Amino acid sequence: xxxxxxxxxxxxxxxxxxxxxxxxxxxxxxxxxxxxxxxxxxxxxxxxxxxxxxxxxxxxxxxxxxxxxxxxxxxxxxxxxxxxxxxxxxxxxxxxxxxxxxxxxxxxxxxxxxxxxxxxxxxxxxxxxxxxxxxxxxxxxxxxxxxxxxxxxxxxxxxxxxxxxxxxxxxxxxxxxxxxxxxxxxxxxxxxxxxxxxxxxxxxxxxxxxxxxxxxxxxxxxxxxxxxxxxxxxxxxxxxxxxxxxxxxxxxxxxxxxxxxxxxxxxxxxxxxxxxxxxxxxxxxxxxxxxxxxxxxxx
Amino acid sequence: xxxxxxxxxxxxxxxxxxxxxxxxxxxxxxxxxxxxxxxxxxxxxxxxxxxxxxxxxxxxxxxxxxxxxxxxxxxxxxxxxxxxxxxxxxxxxxxxxxxxxxxxxxxxxxxxxxxxxxxxxxxxxxxxxxxxxxxxxxxxxxxxxxxxxxxxxxxxxxxxxxxxxxxxxxxxxxxxxxxxxxxxxxxxxxxxxxxxxxxxxxxxxxxxxxxxxxxxxxxxxxxxxxxxxxxxxxxxxxxxxxxxxxxxxxxxxxxxxx
Numbered sequence: 148x149x150x151x152x153x154x155x156x157x158x159x160x161x162x163x164x165x166x167x168x169x170x171x172x173x174x175x176x177x178x179x180x181x182x183x184x185x186x187x188x189x190x191x192x193x194x195x196x197x198x199x200x201x202x203x204x205x206x207x208x209x210x211x212x213x214x215x216x217x218x219x220x221x222x223x224x225x226x227x228x229x230x231x232x233x234x235x236x237x238x239x240x241x242x243x244x245x246x247x248x249x250x251x252x253x254x255x256x257x258x259x260x261x262x263x264x265x266x267x268x269x270x271x272x273x274x275x276x277x278x279x280x281x282x283x284x285x286x287x288x289x290x291x292x293x294x295x296x297x298x299x300x301x302x303x304x305x306x307x308x309x310x311x312x313x314x315x316x317x318x319x320x321x322x323x324x325x326x327x328x329x330x331x332x333x334x335x336x337x338x339x340x341x342x343x344x345x346x347x348x349x350x351x352x353x354x355x356x357x358x359x360x361x362x363x364x365x366x367x368x369x370x371x372x373x374x375x376x377x378x379x380x381x382x383x384x385x386x387x388x389x390x391x392x393x394x395x396x397x398x399x400x401x402x403x404x405x406x407x408x409x410x411x412x413x414x415x416x417x418x419x420x421x422x423x424x425x426x427x428x429x430x431x432x433x434x435x436x437x438x439x440x441x442x443x444x445x446x
Numbered sequence: 447x448x449x450x451x452x453x454x455x456x457x458x459x460x461x462x463x464x465x466x467x468x469x470x471x472x473x474x475x476x477x478x479x480x481x482x483x484x485x486x487x488x489x490x491x492x493x494x495x496x497x498x499x500x501x502x503x504x505x506x507x508x509x510x511x512x513x514x515x516x517x518x519x520x521x522x523x524x525x526x527x528x529x530x531x532x533x534x535x536x537x538x539x540x541x542x543x544x545x546x547x548x549x550x551x552x553x554x555x556x557x558x559x560x561x562x563x564x565x566x567x568x569x570x571x572x573x574x575x576x577x578x579x580x581x582x583x584x585x586x587x588x589x590x591x592x593x594x595x596x597x598x599x600x601x602x603x604x605x606x607x608x609x610x611x612x613x614x615x616x617x618x619x620x621x622x623x624x625x626x627x628x629x630x631x632x633x634x635x636x637x638x639x640x641x642x643x644x645x646x647x648x649x650x651x652x653x654x655x656x657x658x659x660x661x662x663x664x665x666x667x668x669x670x671x672x673x674x675x676x677x678x679x680x681x682x683x684x685x686x687x688x689x690x691x692x693x694x695x696x697x698x699x700x701x702x703x704x
Contacts, residue, residue, distance in 0.1 A: 183546075186550040187549075187550060188546060188549050188550050188701075189701070190701065208552045208554070209552075211550060211551060211552040211553075212552045214550065216547065216550045218543075218546050218547065220543070221543075221547065222542050222543030222544045222546065222547070223544065223547075224456070224460075224544060225542075226460060226463055226464060227456075227459070231459075235452060235455070235456055236551070238448065238449075238452045239449055239452050239453075239551045239552070239553055240551055240552060241552060283547070
């Protein structure tokens with residue numbers, strides 16, 4: 148408990164070595180709190196977090212040695228130069244004095260910071276600052292990385308670069324990243340934990356979680372013709388659960404495991420309408436997410 | 447040890463890469479220089495007159511005439527220039543959010559506090575070192591140099607300054623806003639200053655004596671006179687230790703309360 152409100156409860160999950168876990172939830176769901184518990188910034192009032200075999204409650208220093216953490220909107224020492232900052236963090240994180248130059252160089256290379264090493268952090272763009280933040284997390288080469296909304300506040304190009312960087316860091320490392328941006332999870336993570344109002348609503352692999360909650364497929368069509376008649380004809384098809392349209396664009400909800408594209412096309416053409424476009428729409432993670440987090444309100 | 451050194455280096459670098467250290471040192475040495483110059487010239491005129499008389503000539507005393515009043519006034523300058531040094535140590539990290547990462551590094555609270563404290567102590571020490579030209583000038587013209595009382599005076603000022611700093615760090619750990627930290631530091635230091643005046647210590651009442659002993663300034667007087675009393679040493683060391691201890695407790699409780 149932090150203050151009087153329970154921020155997170157019964158949040159329990161495991162991450163295997165080498166996995167990228169996406170921690171997904173709307174703003175205020177408890178993502179940051181959970182991450183702060185894992186990093187040892189907040190001790191939990193109940194329960195524990197075990198990182199690489201060490202408990203945050205009994206061996207916080209051992210946990211902290213094994214974690215690289217990038218908070219949301221990381222606050223760095225703006226008046227320090229990038230290279231000095233990384234050296235400082237490296238020493239604090241216990242990188243041996245003899246290896247510190249080496250570690251800093253490799254982080255600078257990994258995070259593509261070569262062009263700004265001599266600049267003060269405060270002068271850097273948001274994207275570069277985020278890379279420096281990643282750099283400080285990586286400088287002691289920790290086995291576990293915790294990234295709180297690593298792409299928030301960046302422009303699309305920077306977002307792409309940071310995602311690539313995160314993907315390149317996986318492999319031997321375990322990464323937990325939180326986000327409220329759904330495509331980020333499907334693009335970078337192998338496993339998803341969906342959290343809402345401080346409680347876990349779903350845990351599964353990214354591939355499974357979509358199909359687990361999908362109850363129907365969708366076909367989207369662009370048809371020229373009188374809407375009422377088109378809908379009438381389409382609803383004659385077997386397996387169609389629902390038809391929506393906005394002017395000429397129709398969305399058909401089709402029973403799961405059924406492919407009606409061929410029949411639908413035939414039907415339209417035989418009825419004398421023009422079929423201009425057709426495609427299937429898989430239920431996206433976004434739909435799953437919205438369904439899961441809004442279920443209680445019955446939307 | 448290494449962690450303390452790293453935090454220390456970071457804070458020192460900050461003091462000197464921003465105007466803080468320069469401004470504080472400049473103000474301190476300028477005011478000290480002015481006070482010293484006024485006292486020295488006044489006393490040298492006075493002693494010239496005193497020299498005319500056989501009896502008074504024996505009474506010319508650089509310590510009582512020059513250094514005691516300068517060191518006394520100096521304690522007020524220290525009270526003014528030390529909170530600006532201490533106010534930022536924790537308040538700034540909390541305000542800007544850098545404390546979050548600092549708390550996730552394998553670092554003990556005590557290493558953090560000691561590193562920051564030592565950096566501030568270094569600034570204080572260098573400020574005092576910048577004023578040691580004063581006794582050299584005075585003793586250069588005097589027949590005999592009395593270094594003892596001057597050194598003990600410096601020791602007293604240093605200990606009092608460190609006590610100010612330590613209380614300032616404690617307040618900085620409590621506050622998130624630097625302005626609040628500095629104002630509360632001034633308030634607390636002045637309270638410790640005036641507490642001895644609340645009841646006349648010579649009134650014979652026990653409470654007057656106790657309050658007099660609590661006063662942060664009353665313990666400097668012996669040092670300035672050249673007397674190093676265990677009582678005064680213990681007072682300052684206890685004051686410093688308690689402040690640092692409370693700072694650690696504040697950091698710890700901040701963690702649990704989030």
